[in-house]
Every structure is written in structure tokens, then in C-alpha cells.
Amino acid sequence: MSEAAARIAALEARIAKLERINLSLMGRVERSTDLQGNAFSAFETAIALEGKVRERTADLERALDDLAASNAALAHARDAADEARRRLGDAIEALDEGFAIFDADDRLVLCNQTYLSLWPEIADRIVPGMRFDEIAGAIGEGQRTLNALVAPDRWVSERVGQHRLADGGHVISLADGRWIQVNEQRTSDGGVVGVYTDITDIKAEDARQRALELAQRAVVLQGTLDAMPQGVSVFAPDRSLVAWNDPLLSLLDLPKVHARQSIADHAALVEWCKVNLPRADAADTLGWIGTADGGTVEEVVAVRRLANGRSIEIRRLAMPDGGMVMCFDDVTERLRTADALEQRVAARTRELQAEVREREAAEGAMRAAKTTAEQANLSKTRFLAAASHDLLQPLNAARLFVSALSTRRMAEGNRKIVAQTASALDSIEGLLEALLEISKLDAGAITPELADIAIGDLFETLYTEFALVAAERGLSLTVLPTQLWVRSDRRLLRRVLQNLLSNAVRYTDHGGIIMSARQAGRSVFVSVADTGRGIDAAHHEEIFEEFRRLDNGTSQGMGLGLAIVQRASRMLDHPIRLASAPGEGATFSIEVPVVAGGVARPALSAAPRGIGVSNVLVLDNEEAILAGMRAMLGGWGVKVKTASTLAQACAQVRRARQAPDVILADYHLGEGALGDEAVAALRRTIGVEVPAVIITADRMPDLKERLTAAGLHVLQKPVKPAQLRALLASVG
Template sequence: MATRALQPPTDAERIAALEAEIGKLKRINAALMDRVERSTDLQGNAFSLFETAISLEGKVRERTLDLERALDALASSNAALATAKEAADDAQRRLRDAIESINEGFAIFDADDRLVLCNRTYLGLWPNIADRIVPGMGFDEIARLIGQDGTTLGALVAPDRWVSERVAQHRVAEGGHVHALADGRWIQINELRTSEGGIVGVYTDITQVKADDARERTLELAEKTAILQATLDNIRLGVCVYDADRKLIAWNGPLLATIGLPADGMPLVMTHDGLVATCERINGPMQADRPLDWLPPGSADMVTQRRHTDGRTVEVRRSSMSGGGMVMSFEDITERLRAAEVLREANESLERRVLQRTADIAAVNARLQREVAEREAAEAAMRSAKTAAEEANLSKTRFLAAASHDLLQPLNAARLFVAALGDRRLALPTRALVRQTGSALDSVEDLLEALLEISRLDAGSIVAEPVDLALDELLESMRAEFAPIARARGLSFRIEPSGHWVRSDSRLLRRMLQNLISNALRYTTEGGVEVTCVTTGRDLTIQVADTGIGIAAVDHQRIFEEFQRVGETGRDRGIGLGLAIVQRASKMLDHPVSLDSAPGKGSRFGVTVPLATARDARQQLATPLRRGQLARRRILVIDNDQSILDGMEAMLEGWGCEVRSATDAASAMAALGADRPDVIVADYHLDNGATGDAAIADARAHCGVEVPAVVITADRTPELREALSARGLHLLTKPVKPAQLRALLTRLATG
């Protein structure tokens, strides 16, 4: 068994022991003296008295020596105590100096919750009551003084409640909490309990942090507002948003036309009451279901139809917002209802015919030949219905192509004008505005391209064409595309060569890698992105790893859905379609996609593709472009949109070209005269059903030579691309990228 070590006595214990020993000696001395006196009185013997005195003297000498030793020990103890007190005073002075030197407010409370020590920074937080805060005060007294003075915003609103909540926070003393001061400052209070039961509090001024956070939130809100407005302006429904005070806060271009107002009618609908009154005055009285009435918060979405006095029918959708506002959308469904009515009448007619036919069959059931004839007639009707359905599907495809053309036409014109401005000498502020406009157009283009690509993948318009391809060529193009972006963001970007061939559709596989690398760069602020290849058996996995924010396991499936974003960085936010495209392309190609990620540990996406037999690959290097190669080249531009012609003319003339513009084949002949163009650029969809390839054929016949030609269109179907390629025509899709157009024109004009 271990022996417990004896603890040395303290100074106070040693002094008490010495005092007890001195008292004992005094009592012994008194007893001896009393004994001597009594012996003298009783016996009167001088020798006995002398003998007693000698003995007493020896004992007194011994006790005196013991007393001197005790006094020496007491003096040493007092000296050590003085030294210890001096050291304690020095330590306390250094502690006070250290506390005063820190920037944060500092306060210590003992186990009875009374103030022991604080610094001037702590007192500076409460300037009006600083002179009344002294050591020994209880925390609840200090809290009441602050509440009565109204130093914090909470104390200004409800002093008693603020005091009770603050005292409760102080007693818990776990973690930190934030308070707003009445003078506009913000402080963060961190309180922890000491081993002796006291509490240490650190008061940090976080006003600047709060201001920075407010600015960041303002910028993020502005970006969201811009994206929302761009989205609203690019849909065909009329949309308006009212706040909780029923005031208009957002709308889009088609709104006024849909509800029947002129272009200058916006002041009439700035409030919800104004909208209702204006619609009643222009479109007639409200129906019994009140399709424009206000919806209280929490109400279910309402979809109603309103018939206007001009014969139109408008579908009204209302949705309440959590903050008390309401979103309304208006869609003219007149044509849709008319088509539905025609279809209903056709169905009723068909039902009547079927009933009549069934009755005829029942009446002459005995005649087998009649029954066979009826069955053949039914089969013919089914074939006719199938043909009609296929024609309807083809009509829908043509409608989508035409709609995408109309949607991309103004965007194409805007890009051309911005490119023309960028080639001119401009003041720095103006150049910055041009660059920002170009960036905004890029965002709109990315959104439209992603939406169109999603729709084509879902509709099966894109067909995978797997071929054997050299993976390093594809990875090298990724390096050329994203290395400047990574360098501009201060990130490392490394692609490891594989030396393998794989079997895949090069266009779809490229799109998948573009989206994965773009996402990795977007959500990485430090470190970098690395692309590596790992072979397993007869498969190869292309891995895109980053050191970004990471993704929680619960979000691993959700991020592959449309318009889903996780962990915004606030730098360049995506639209939430990249991974949805990756998922669809993965299923089409049968290339499994894997994900390994956790918050704070980055992400690693993988695309597994089958290996192919390696063979010699020849690098086809494009001829570098040289400035001035298009100077004095004659370009014929044919487009039915005058804004496109103006933008194209401004951009091409900025490149030094001589431009001839026309809206159709006839005006193109007049614009050329006897001259021959070096290149013809024509839009595919012209007026009155004319097409750009036909206009190019007429222009070539006029010139007598096969002039190089480019067709620009929003139709991305493979059938059109193959048809134009068969006629020796080059194809660019809208919106046209100026650099891509310039490279193609340079190759055609100088080749």
C-alpha cells in the first residue's frame, strides 16, 4: 500500500505551535517558582534552597534556549511571508497590466458572482456608468445599471427583460452571444466558468465584422435580384410580385400586354388595388370566384380563368409568400382553349361514330365478312391516329426550334454589339461596363444553353455516338480551357496524363468533364483542383478532386437535380443545371458517376468509362490566328432582323472587313452588284418561310463561284447540321461567340 506523503506545515501553523510552546514554558516556570517558595517556607533549609535554585537555573536556561530558537524560527517565517506577499503583489500587478494591454474587454467574477477585476476596455463599453462599476459589485447589480442606462438596444426596448435574460446567460456561462449597443457598436461576449466556481468574461467589438457581413449579404441579394429579373424577362407569362403592403416590387415585360394595358400603363398597377381596379375597368367585372383577390399568408396556390371583354381568356395563378406578399402570373390561354374545344368536339364525334359502329356490328354479328371489314376500318383509324400523333410531335419540335430562335435572336444581337464596343478604344469606366455587360450576356447564354441541353437530353434529341478516342487530347483541351480561370482565382490546376484510349461520345464526355471541373473551381477558394485517371480492370475512372467546401452526405443525391446548389461561396454562383446534365449524360452513355465528399474536406467526382484499344493519334493543331487577316475582306451578311445586321456590321467593320448587308436573297443581289464577296454569313430562318441556305445558293449563282458560306441558327438538331454540311456550308449556333466567328471567317477568307 502506498504511503501518503506528509505535507510541510504552513507559516501560520508553525507560529501557532511556537506560541503554544512558549505558553507551556511560562506555566512550568511559574510552577517551579511556587514549589521553591513553598519548600523554603516549610523547611527553612538553606542548602535545600540552594540546591533547588541550582536545579531551577538549569531548567530555566534550557527553556530560554528553546524560546530563542522558537523566536528565530518565527522571524524566518515572517521574512518568508513578506517575500511571498511581495511576489503575490508583483504577480497581481503583472496580471493587471496584461489585462489592460489586450484590446478586448475583460472581467473576472468570483464564486459569489462579485467583480474581482476588470480592464478599462470593459468599462469603456458602459461609459455612462463606468465610475459606478467597482470591485465587489455583484453581476446582477452591474446588469441592472446597464439596463437602467439603456446602453444596449435590448435594454432600450425592454429593460427588465434584457436584465433577466442577461443574468441567465451569465449564470450558464457556456459559449458566446452577441449584443447590439445603443451607439451602433456590436459586441460578442464569451463567458467561461473557472475551476474555483468564478466566471471569466471576454467582450470583443465585432462592429466591423457585422458591417462586412451586411455588405456581403447586400451584394448577394443584388446578384439574386439580377438573376431573378433576367429569368422573369425571358419567360412569356406576365408576372408581378407584390409585398406585404400590397405594393409592386417586381414584374416582367409581358405583364402589361397580357392583362391588356398599353406600354405606358405601369403606374396603374403599382399597387394591388390599382391592378384590380384597372383590370375591372378594361377587361370587365370580376367573376364570382374573384380571380384577382389578395391571398393571405399560408393560403394554397390558386389557379383561375378570367374572360376578358375582348374575347380572350387569361389564366391567373396566385401564390402567397411567407413574408405576407403575393406572386401573380398571367397567361393568355385563348388559343389553347380553342384547340381543346376542337379536340373535344372531335372526340365527341369519334365517340358517336364508335357507338354507331358498335351498334351496326351488334346488329349484323352473324355476318363474319361485315365484322372483318369493321375491324379493318378500326385498324385504319388507329394508323391514322398514330400518324396524326407523329405529325403533332413533329409540329411541337418545329415550334420549340422556332421559339429558341426567337429567344436567342435578341441575345445574339446584344452579344454582337458588345463585341463591337469591346474592339473600340473606350474610357476605362466605359470598358468596365462593356465587360460587365458581356459577363451578364455570358450568364444568360449559359442558362439558355443548359436549359436547351436539358430539354434535348430529356426528349431524346441527342443521340450518343460512341467512338474510340484518345483521352489525353480531351484532357489537354480541358487544361487549355480552365487553366486561365484557375490562375485568375489563385488556385492550382493539375491534369495528370493517362496515355489511354476510351470508348465514349466525345461531345457528351467533354460536356460532363467541363461541368465537373467548372463546379470544382467555383466552390474552391483555397488549394486547387486535380484531374487524375485510375484504371480498374477494363474500365477507367476520370476523377475530378478539389479542396473546396465539400458536400454533406444528405445532399449527395439532391445536387444532381435541376436548380439545386449547396454551399454558396458568393463568388460566381452557378445555375444548378451542370450536375443535372452530367447525370443525364451518364445514363445515356452508361458511364457511372461517383461522389466522395464531406463538409470541409473537399469533393471527388468520378466518371467511369470503358477502355479502348490504343492506337497512334495525330494531333491536329489549329492554325493560329493573326491580327489583320480579315482586313479589306468583303463579307455579305443576310438576316431578316435589322438589329442583328447593325450589330454584325459594327463588329465586322471593327475587324477591318468591308460589309454588305441584306434582309433576303433579292436585296443581297442588289447589295453585291458586280462585286463578289469573300464569305457569306446568313441566318437560317428568314422572312416568308425563306431559309439562309437557299439565299446562299442564290448568291453563289449570282457570283458564279462557290463562295465560302456560314449559316447561323438556333436550331441544334443533328438533321439540320448534316443537311447543311452536305451542301458544303458551315454552321454556327446562336448566340454567336465573336471569337468563334472571327476564327471561322479568317480560315474561310484566307484559306
């Protein structure tokens, strides 16, 4: 009920109430007059009643005015609502789309004629208040849509579900060929508003575009097929011919005008091939293949040689839709080329096999020669190592005797002879040491012990060693100071620089020698430069060979120094460089990895000049060595006891009243006896850890380390008197 209607009802109820009051008052007046008969009283009562009636009448008039105003407002509102409804109806009818509104109970409230025209058979039955499921049911019964033609009940169920969901658009295909797009949305009061748009023209345009695209694709596909050198035929799932190309016509000798009639389907193609491609019409070559249970079939390839000598390659491939593609290719020339290539490959293979056999034979000969050379080298090395003791023993004895003679008084001529003998012994010793060192380098008997080395300390030692020799030849030796440190083997690096300095002194007649070190990147180049005769570039390689001298033997060199330098540098992986030319001197450089500065070694204290021992026990199995030791040590004022066996030495110790100050023992005492074991036995006999020196011709680093670790001093043969004197002074 509207507000105006409620107000009218209230006014009408008020008027009825006032009328009832008026009637009641009039009755009372009439009854009072009849009962009392008092006219004045009646007059007063009438006056009073008249006033009340006037008031009530005024109230009634005001209520009637209000009622009239309300009725007028209500009539105006109704007119406005009717006008709005008409405008809404006109607007809905003016829409090109179908329009329908359903309330919260899914009943039709309003629709336009366009909506009704969608369903002309049931348009007269669609009225406001009709439920949507009833409308959908009537559409389904009339089979107005394509889906309703197939399954009406299912379509009605799906359509009602879509309407209730009302979350967007969907498309309905009508039985008369039209397409309707439906857009449905929920209203604020729970109803549904739907807009039905005819999209038949859009669908038709899409279909035309799709047909155009398919036509264009067909043109492209046909062009692609025609551009292929192989003959191609495409069959539909029903085995009818769908597409082919011009090479197929040429390959099968098909008439271009009636090609489709000649091979309309797969069976016709097979029959045609029986005549035009004899020997290629077998079932395993042209038979139909297809997919099985939705799976895929691999491509089938067959090559058939025809009666006329041609070779045809036929490929069959099943398509996902159940059709098949067949490709025909004339591979006659390809096979001929392949056969020719195969023959060439076979011939080349035979040639290569022959070359391989020859190469294997040559490599076998090379391996045999290498093995022979290695065996010879090892034999040489083993011989030199084994013979070193026997070679150095007499040399050691001779040096001892010469040293003893040099301390005695003799004529000047005899003294010169002794000096010449000492020089000859030095040459022999240098030659033996070089030969032994080369043999050890070749045999791999020397293992580099890498450590951080201060170049400055090494330079200082080498300067002390060569300064006097250079001065005697009238040469200046300059060593540039350096703070650089390198990573190398101290003994091998020192040996390399010794040989380079020795060569520089030997082959420089005037001027001087400079030894320096400079850093370049991550390397240090240690160089020895001289002002000597220089070396022609043609001889830069050969001077590193054994016994190679370029002065035709006029110098005192043996031709082994640079051979040792090259072997040691290769072992250390320190490249050697040479810069020299005749008359311009020579500069030898060795490249060594640089490292950060380390800890400098403490300086060695100078050995005392005097000998701090007076009683020495010498143990050696060579009588010449014992005699030489007695002569040399006796010349130094030392009391010497000698023994050739451990038993004699123990007897000497027992007879003596005091223990010897130092024991000098040869390492190889004969018959398997070793010097360090003999020293241990003598110490047990004496009962005191007497200082001991082991003298050996074995220059292996591990032996020296083992003897030093056992608390023994080590001297190499041949013994240099100055070294022995300094050692006795340090242990005495």
C-alpha cells in the first residue's frame, strides 16, 4: 500500500468517527428535552452542542481538504508512474536486441517484441508472470534450437542452469539458422535481466573469413606441394584423394586433365602403379596404413628398383585424422652417386688401412728404437751411478796426497808441478760431477723440492764463489741487489746459475759480467750477461747439446754446462732464453715464478780458521784413502788413527786411552757394510755420541737428508781439503 492510500484511509476513518460523535450528541439533546421539558436547559444545551458541532465540522472540512490534496497527489503520482512505464516500454521496444526481466521468483515481469519474435510459435503464450523454466520448456518442445532438435530435455536443463547462474554470455543456435548471443545478469532485488542479440551476420562473416583463410591455406599448401621435388598424394580417412602435386603426375605418367579421375582414391592409385610402376605395387610398399586405437604409426619407407632400372623411394605416413600421405621420389641418381661414393670410400678406406698399417709398423719401430735408446740411457745412467764410487775413490786419494804435498816445503819447480796436478784433478772432478749430474737428470733420479727462495741470498753466495775467479781473469763481476723471491728448487736453480756464470767467465776475454733479476708480471727473469765473444744465432740451439763447444776446443770447457742448464730448467719448467750475436756478448735468462716476500735465512757464522780437533779416527776400506788422510791431517797437526774395517776401528778405540774428537767414515765400506751403521756401532763401543762425518760419492738428496736426520755430517767425494778443514773446525 502506498503512502497516499494510507493517508486517505486514515482521514476516512477520522470522518466516520466525527459523524458518530455528532449523532450521539444530537440524540442526547433530544432525550433531555423530552424528559425534563425545560426549554432553557434545552437552549443552553443546544448552544453548547452547536459550538461543538461547529468545531467538529471545521475539523471535518480540514480533513476533507487534506483528503482532496492527497487524492490529487496520488493521481499525479499515478500519472507519472504510468508515463515512466510507457517510456520504459517504448525504450525496451526500441531496442534491436530482445529484452526480458524476471523477478526474484524467476517470473517474467516485462519483455519486448524482439524477444517474443525469437520464439514465434509460442509468442502468444509468453505473458508476464510466466516462469522461466516454463518458457524454456516450451522452446524445447517446439525444437526451436539445434540442440533441442537432438535432445530437448537436455537442452532445457542446460538452459535453465545457465539462466540461474546468470554470470555472462553464451550463444544459442536456432533451428532456422540464426545465432543468438544471450547476456544475463542478476538485478539488485535478485531477479535476472537478459539481453538477446542476433549475431547471425557476424557468424556469417566469421564463416566467410574462415572459408577464405582455408582457401588461402589450400592455395599455399598446393603451392608448397607443387614446389616439392617429390610426388605427393594426400588421402582422407575414407581413402579418397584430397590433394596432389605436379611432380606426382610426372612421376606416375598421369594425365594432367583427368588426374583426379585416374587416382580418385587409394585403390585406384595402387591399380595405376601396377602398370606404371611395376615391382613397386607390393602391399608393403603402397598398402594403406593408419592409426590404431588413437595411437600413432611411424613413417614407412621403402625403395624399389623398377624394371626399367629406375629406383623409386616411397614414403607412407598416417595422419592423426585417419588419413594418409604418400610421397614418391626418383632416387636413381642419388643411389648411383651413393654407390660411387661408397666405392670411393671403400677404396679410400683400404688406402687408409694400408697407411695405418704402415704407420703402426713405423710407430712400432719408433717405440722399439725409443725403448732401445731408453735402455741404453738407463744402462749408461746405472753404469755411471755404479762406477761413481770407484771413479771418485782414486781421485779422492790423489786430491788428499796433493793437498798434503802442498803444505810441505819443496822446490819452486816441484810446487808448480803440484799446482798443475791439483788443477788437473779439479778438471777431472768437474767432468765426473757433470757426467753424473746429467745421468741423474736423464734418469729422473732428481726430484725438485720447490720452496720460496730469496734471490738476493743466492746472488750473495754465487758472488762469493766467482768473484775471485773473475778477478784472476781480469774481469769485473757485478751482482745487482734485489729483494725478489721466487718459487723453485734451491739446489737446481743454484746449479743453473753456477754453470751460466762459469761459462760467462770462461768465454769472456775482457770487460765484465753482470748478474741481475727483474720482475715482469708474475715471473722473475734472472739474467747473466757478459761482454764476451758472442754466439751466432745459427748456433743458439746446438750449444745446449752435450760436449758441444764452438771454440774448437781452445777453452778449458767440457761442453756439458749448458746441457745441464737445459735439463734442469726443463725439469723445473723454467724457460731459458738467449740473446747474443758475434762480438756483442751473450745474455742468458731463466724465467722463474715470483712469490711474495718470505723470511730471510739467518746468515751463517764464519768458520774458525783453526782446527778445533786433535784426535781423529778415519774408517775407509781403501788403503790409499787412509794414507792420504794420514798425510793431509798429519800436515795439519792432527793425530790420526785409521782402520779399514769396523772390527779394526773398534779395536783402535779400545786400545786408545781417550775417545776420538771426530770420526771420519766412508759410506760404502765394502762387503755391504755402511758407514752410518759403523758409526753407530763405534758410538756404542765408546759410550759417547762422538761427532761423525760420512764421506760418500753418492749425491742423491734423500741419502743426504737421511744421514743429516741421523745427526751425521756429510761430505761429497772427492773431498776438498778446505771443506774438510772448515767442517772439522765447526764440530771440534
